[in-house]
Amino acid sequence: MYQYTEFDRQFVQLRANQFRDQLTRWQAGSLKEDEFKPLRLQNGWYVQRFAPMLRVAVPYGEISSPQLRVLARIAREFDHKEDHDVSKANAGLSEVPTLPDRCGHFTTRQNVQYNWIPLARSADVMDLLASVGMHGIQTSGNCIRNITTDALAGIAVDEVADPRPFAEILRQWSTLHPEFAFLPRKFKVAITGAREDRAATPWHDVGLRLLRNVDGELGFQVRVGGGMGRTPIIGSVIREFLPWNQILNYLEAVVRAYNRFGRRDNIYKARIKILVKAEGQAYIDQVEAEYRDIIERDGAPHTISQAELDRVSAFFVPPALQCDRKSADAKIAHILKAAAEDDVEFSRWLQQNVKPHQNPDLRAVTLSFKRFGQAPGDATAEQLERAADLAERFSAGEARVTHEQNLLLPWVRCDALPELWREARRLGLAKPNIGLLTDMIACPGGDFCDLANARSLPLAQAILGRYKDLDELHDLGEIDLHISGCINSCGHHHSGHIGILGVDKDGQEWYQVTLGGSDGTRLSGEATPGKVIGPSFAASEVPDVIEALLDTYRTQRHGTETFVATLRRTGADPFKLAANAVRTSTARATA
Secondary structure, eight states, rough: OOOOOHHHHHHHHHHHHHHHHHHHHHHTTOOHHHHHHHHHHHEEEEEEESSEEEEEEEEEEEEEEEHHHHHHHHHHHOHHHOGSSGGOTTOOSSOOOOOOOOOOEEETTEEESSOOOOOHHHHHHHHHHHHHTOOOSSSSSSSOOOEEETTTTTTTTTBBOOOOHHHHHHHHHHHTTTTTTSSSBOOOOOEEESSSSSSSSSSSSSEEEEEEOOOOOOOEEEOOOOOOOTTTTTOEEEEEEEEEGGGHHHHHHHHHHHHHOOOOOOGGOOOOHHHHHHHTTTHHHHHHHHHHHHIIIIOOTTTHHHHHHHHGGGGGGGGOOOOOOHHHHHHHHHHHHHHHHHOHHHHHHHHEEOOOOTTTEEEEEEEOBBBBBTTTTTHHHHHHHHHHHHHHHHHEEEEEEEESSSSEEEEEEEEGGGHHHHHHHHTTTOOOOTTTTTTTTEOOOOGOTTTTTTOOOOHHHHHHHHOOOHHHHHHHHHEEEEEEESSOOTTTTTGEEEEEEEEEETTEEEEEEEEEOOOOOTOOOSOOOOEEEEEEEEGGGHHHHHHHHHHHHHHHHOTOOHHHHHHHHSSSSSHHHHHHHHHHHHHHHHH
16 A cells, blocks of 8 residues: 655644644634634534534545554544533434444545544644544545545456556645635545446546556546536546546646636535536537647646656555465365354355455455444444454555445455454454445434434434344345435435435425435446435334335345346336335324
């Protein structure tokens, strides 16, 4: 994984020192609130419903054991609910929720968030983060946010090229870019190097896909204008093939055109997707004209040289691992023997949580952070610490935050899988549910976020509690369930096979259900937004609605057909009827 240079380390520490000075002046009253707010936001410090929220950057999801241990220390020493009065901030919820603390939260954009750190202690946290090369720079504000990629980057068997060196080059280019520090709205970039798009690139402001042309040359397919929120849009391909060394020059043109023509008078119409939708070819023409000027007038200043790509790529060579001399076949035989002798759950874990690797002696293993009694994506201080231990013992000291809010260990020896499984199971991180219904995506919702219309976490808990049976989960197969507490779509409900959106109806929490969305993965098909199946449901009805949808799937599917394949074959009508029957039965019971 990438190792920060001395310049990087000094930069991050100086930024932490600068923030401490800003905080001190704000506390003393010499820096006004409206002056301090943009400064704290530039460092990832929000103020939410009950307390401040810190978003820590994890560039392209790669994180080391020492960094995980520092995140664990921050959770244990700083993330304390008792430091805040939650009762007066109940904000009209029907009950004061039971809110977790002393934990970090993995986000869909491969970052980590905390919900209870007082601003008075924020500078101490920034110093701790800087000690391991971490920060909150550009995790907020109208700027280019964290560059995300496939959690299997560099190890996926279907990979055309490793996207991580390009993600790092993009990180260096975009960090505190003087021209793009105050864009019309936030700007998100995702990149994949694999044939299967596991980075959800069509859903981003810019989605980049590495590919080779007919001559075998490496380049990018460039999509622009994707996004969720109030107007879900799949990004448009504006370049089918761009030579890899021109990607910074071209992105400079893309963002410059957006910065010049994007709406600034209406926050809901300020994202680049609205500009691309409104202007269409005119926007693309402007980008191409700007790109020509950058190349011809300015001399293509951001062209990536082969030497620079080689320099950055050298940080991403596979770790030197001590593998025994048994062949890969012998190792697999050993694993299968252990599975037969040990537990059916181990066999399921191998099936769901363990992925193939470019190196046949290795596997990629996902630790599941989805279990009843814990919010999806939450990791306690102890779990973060133990995950650091597992990464150190089994994965060359490296882990990766996934788009699905889990942790992946990318460098696990085949013959170490049984031992890793036993250790992970002891810690509650080996649930064999990756890709299944309970491996859901959920935003913090109204329990924490002051933008949310409704709570996400109680619904997630109700569903996690109802679907504990592993036999049932594996019979249902792959189902993406995504939950958002508001239209901002932080839970990516638009791209769920089943999506749940919290809405406000006369001050009450209600939920819309969508069907048929997709991130764009192989099993889910092309990226597409789900469609609303009818009027919203009360919170108490939603678990029954999910059950009715799944019962319909069972009766309609052919053989081993997946949920989304069945839905696309039959259409939504049978599922709508089943969902609406829940509302009808509830109304009768109430009457």
